[in-house]
Amino acid sequence: MNTSLVQLTLAFPVVLEEQLLGELRELDPDLPGFTILRAQGHGHGYAHASIREQVRGRTERGLMQLVMAADRAEALVAGLGVRLPVVEIAYWITPVLGFGRLGK
Numbered sequence: 001m002n003t004s005l006v007q008l009t010l011a012f013p014v015v016l017e018e019q020l021l022g023e024l025r026e027l028d029p030d031l032p033g034f035t036i037l038r039a040q041g042h043g044h045g046y047a048h049a050s051i052r053e054q055v056r057g058r059t060e061r062g063l064m065q066l067v068m069a070a071d072r073a074e075a076l077v078a079g080l081g082v083r084l085p086v087v088e089i090a091y092w093i094t095p096v097l098g099f100g101r102l103g104k
Contacts, residue, residue, distance in 0.1 A: 002070040005096035010064040012089045017062050027079040037063045
């Protein structure tokens with residue numbers, strides 16, 4: 001059991017945001033807090049870019065960040081791979097050296 005803290009980051013097409021959130025909540029009803037950011041990127045799945053995105057050279061993306069135990073992050077990734085196997089959704093898991101709140 002690996003309970004060390006990690007940050008799970010999911011990069012996804014913005015049109016999939018609600019579906020992704022729904023799948024995450026079904027996989028883990030006690031989903032911890034998360035942050036969603038808007039981003040732009042160029043990479044796998046660029047062939048599906050709109051004309052506007054092709055002219056700009058990048059696509060609109062969402063980035064979801066969640067801090068949780070490593071085992072929990074790995075279970076979520078495995079579950080999403082079964083329930084939402086979309087090649088345009090990328091993920092990475094990074095160690096968290098510290099986490100807390102500034103106020104009490």
